[in-house]
Amino acid sequence: MSVCLVLESVSLHIDGRTLLRDVSLQIAGDGVTVILGPNGAGKTLLMKLCHGLLAPTRGRVVLQSDDPAGAQPLHTLISQTPVMLKRSVARNVVFALDHLPAADRPGSARAALEWAGIAELADRSAQRLSLGQQQLVALARARAMGPDVLFLDEPTASLDPGASRRVESLIRDLSAAGCKIIMSTHNLSQARRIASDIIFLAEGFVAEQAGARCFFESPASAAAREFLAEEGAA
DSSP: OEEEEEEEEEEEEEEEEEEEEEEEEEEEESSSEEEETTTTSSSHHHHHHHHTTTTTEEEEEEEEOOOOOOOOEEEEEESSSSOSSSBBBHHHHHOOOOOOOOGGGGHHHHHHHTTOOOOOGGTTTTGGSOOOHHHHHHHHHHHHOOSEEEESSSTTOOOOOOHHHHHHHHHHHHHHHTTEEEOOOOOOOHHHOSSSEEEEEETTTEEEEEEEEHHHSSSSSSHHHHHHHHHHOO
């Protein structure tokens, strides 16, 4: 299923403050779309609007597909600190599989944990895992659900390099399997490695949307050029 996410003149006002303004975007095709921008630019808010956790003050967000039967795309979001239920790792994954027959859920959960390389954690308490392990559980849970679009909010923030590489590998695998990935990150090296295209936010508006190579080699906006120069010097 091919999906297309469209934002039309979207603004978000909270407590009298304009946090996102006049955002118009079209995100389509396969690969990994990365949202970049300085702290406070609105990356997490944009992700929540796209996923439907927040409603825009003005404008509209539409996620559509080319499915001839008119099926709505399935989408899910993994936050920077994944939500882990007070139960085992395996039961955290099974909990998300209510779209499957009950008899099929344990097997699907096991397959997802094996895919993520964490089958040995199946009986452990999910809430007692490290943050890196919880991200792997969250990715396994998402894979078992089979979403058409997966939103990831800073998925490797605060992770060590080894854990970050494992998460990146799974993100690439999901993308290669046909899941559209839309993620935010503050890590420019990571964005260079895995992004197909870039959305650059600055002060609550979209300053630029471009293919990843074009963005990093010749950014069109002054805001993006300044951001890349500052981050490259850090």
